[in-house]
Structures are given as C-alpha cells and as structure tokens.
Amino acid sequence: MQDVLKKLKEILLEEDRKSQERINKKVADLQQEIQGIRDDQDLKPVIQKTVRTELQESKDALIEAIYPLMGRLIRKFIQIEFEKLSENVDKQLDRTFSLQNIKKQVIALWEGVSHKDLIIKELIPxxxxxxxxxxxxxxxxxxxxxxxxxxxxxxxxxxxxxxxxxxxxxxxxxxxxxxxxxxxxxxxxxxxxxxxxxxxxxxxxxxxxxxxxxxxxxxxxxxxxxxxxxxxxxxxxxxxxxxxxxxxxxxxxx
Known part of the structure; x- marks a missing residue:
C-alpha cells in the first residue's frame, strides 16, 4: 500500500514539476522579450543621433542627389502654370470684340498699361x-x-x-x-x-x-x-x- 501511495505521489509531483518548468520557461521568455524592448529603447536615441549625424555630414551629397529631381519638378510645375496662364490669356483675347473687353482695352489705354497686363492682373490678382x-x-x-x-x-x-x-x-x-x-x-x-x-x-x-x-x-x-x-x-x-x-x-x- 505504501508503495502504491509513493508511486502516486511521484506521478503527481512529476506533473507539478513539468507544469512548473513550463511556467518558468514562459517567464524566462517574457523576461527576455522585455529586455529586448528595453534594449531597443536604449538604442533609440543612439540610432537617432547616428542618423542625424550621418544626414548632417552627408548634406551636400543628399542635396546633390535630390537637386536634379527637384529642378525637373519645379520646371515642370512652372511650365504647366505658364501654359494654363497662356491658355487663359488667349481665351480672354479671343473675346476681344465683346463690349466688356472693348471697355477693358479703353481702361488699359487710359491707365497706360497693356491690355494683356490688365488681363493677367485679373487672372492672377x-x-x-x-x-x-x-x-x-x-x-x-x-x-x-x-x-x-x-x-x-x-x-x-x-x-x-x-x-x-x-x-x-x-x-x-x-x-x-x-x-x-x-x-x-x-x-x-x-x-x-x-x-x-x-x-x-x-x-x-x-x-x-x-x-x-x-x-x-x-x-x-x-x-x-x-x-x-x-x-x-x-x-x-x-x-x-x-x-x-x-x-x-x-x-x-x-
């Protein structure tokens, strides 16, 4: 009888031991994960400083790299805006013989400015x-x-x-x-x-x-x-x- 109880106790303790080992492993994994997060937080200012320093030291190279692209974008934007402006001016000039436009031409002559300048002023006040x-x-x-x-x-x-x-x-x-x-x-x-x-x-x-x-x-x-x-x-x-x-x-x- 004592042998049976002893065997039963060993079985129960074995289950407890395995359960405890599983819990310990999970705790260890969590501690490792938390430490990793802490390490990342500690590294964050170092990484930020390194990136800032690298950008500062490579400023000329960065500008040299993006300058052609920016130049093309700006030229394209200006070209499009001038095309829009020219198109709008042409539309206004096409209506030259309307009563309102004749009035504008008279005003332009009176004020000493060109008719085109007067139209541009209306388009881009x-x-x-x-x-x-x-x-x-x-x-x-x-x-x-x-x-x-x-x-x-x-x-x-x-x-x-x-x-x-x-x-x-x-x-x-x-x-x-x-x-x-x-x-x-x-x-x-x-x-x-x-x-x-x-x-x-x-x-x-x-x-x-x-x-x-x-x-x-x-x-x-x-x-x-x-x-x-x-x-x-x-x-x-x-x-x-x-x-x-x-x-x-x-x-x-x-």
Whole structure:
C-alpha cells in the first residue's frame, strides 16, 4: 500500500514539476522579450543621433542627389502654370470684340498699361501678403502685417535679410531711391519714410499702376501713423494700425 501511495505521489509531483518548468520557461521568455524592448529603447536615441549625424555630414551629397529631381519638378510645375496662364490669356483675347473687353482695352489705354497686363492682373490678382515696418536707425522690425499667415516663417526671415541687404547696398551707393526687388515668386516693394522703411511683400501679377498705388498707400500710412517719437511707437501699436489699413487695401485694389 505504501508503495502504491509513493508511486502516486511521484506521478503527481512529476506533473507539478513539468507544469512548473513550463511556467518558468514562459517567464524566462517574457523576461527576455522585455529586455529586448528595453534594449531597443536604449538604442533609440543612439540610432537617432547616428542618423542625424550621418544626414548632417552627408548634406551636400543628399542635396546633390535630390537637386536634379527637384529642378525637373519645379520646371515642370512652372511650365504647366505658364501654359494654363497662356491658355487663359488667349481665351480672354479671343473675346476681344465683346463690349466688356472693348471697355477693358479703353481702361488699359487710359491707365497706360497693356491690355494683356490688365488681363493677367485679373487672372492672377496681386495681394499684399506681408508688410514690414523697419527702423532706419537700428534695422529692427518695428511692426508687421500678415494677410493670412500663409508664408513660412523661414521665408519671411530670408525676405527680411534680403530687404536689409538691399537697403544697405542702396545706402552705400547713395542712390537715394528704394524701389522693388524680387524674392522667389514674390515682389518686395519698398517705400522710404523719415524714420522707417516700409516693405510690402506682394504675390500675383504686379503692374506699374498697382505698384504706384501701393507705394502711395505706404507713404500715406507712414504720414498718418509713423510720425510720433520712437519711444511712443510700440511694435504692437504699429501692427494694430497696419492690419485694418492693408486689409482694406487688399479689398479695394482688386
């Protein structure tokens, strides 16, 4: 009887032992998996740093590799846009003998612009996207207007640098006249006042009439809002005055 009980006990203990071994193996597997995840987390910043370093050191090679592709894409985009523009202009010119178009030709002659320029202005109307008020003495931005905040801040920073360089070159050459420069697809129209330079960033098609209107408007704004002593002109006040004035200009100049 004792032998039977002993045998039964061994059988039961054997099952327990095997069950315990299975549990231990699963625990060990889980611990190994968790350790692997921890190792991955530890490696993550190392991998990120390595990738950043590699990209930084290979920046020229990367640019060289993608530049031809970007160039082709940009040229293709410009070509397509010009084809669209040319097609739209041709359609407008095909309707030259309509009463409305004859009226437009008369207006163009009266304003001293070509009929084609007038049509292009209608197809791609100019919009004042940004206005910067820059102190002549310090070169510091003293006020800013944004139409819809659509221009990237890096591009704006580049524009400010281009404006300041243009102003400095004109000052050194003592030409006495600041006019207009191009920055990518934008035109930067600059008006000189007593204490400030006013720079308007314009998208769309700019003809001589629009440019003249805008420069007059910039001059008028300077006379009305920028004649106080500098210590009384805060950047917030200047920006607050720019907003309604150039929103109105955009609404009425089209």
């Amino acid at each position: 100019p919009v004042v996207e940004e206005v910067f008020v820059i102190s002549q003495e310090s070169g510091i931005l003293h006020g800013k207007y944004s139409h819809k905040n659509t221009i990237d801040q890096d591009i704006i920073a580049g524009m400010l640098t281009a404006i300041k360089s243009f102003i400095e070159d004109a000052f050194q050459q003592k030409t006495g006249s600041l006019d207009m420069i191009e920055y990518g697809t934008f035109k930067i129209i600059i008006q000189n006042s007593y204490k400030f330079y006013l720079a308007a960033i314009v998208s769309g098609s700019v003809n001589s009439k629009f440019k003249s209107q805008l420069m007059d408007y910039l001059e008028l704004f300077a006379e009305q809002y920028l004649t106080k002593p500098l210590d009384e002109l805060t950047e917030a006040d200047v920006s607050d005055n720019l907003k309604p004035n150039f929103d109105q200009f955009n609404a009425t100049s089209k």
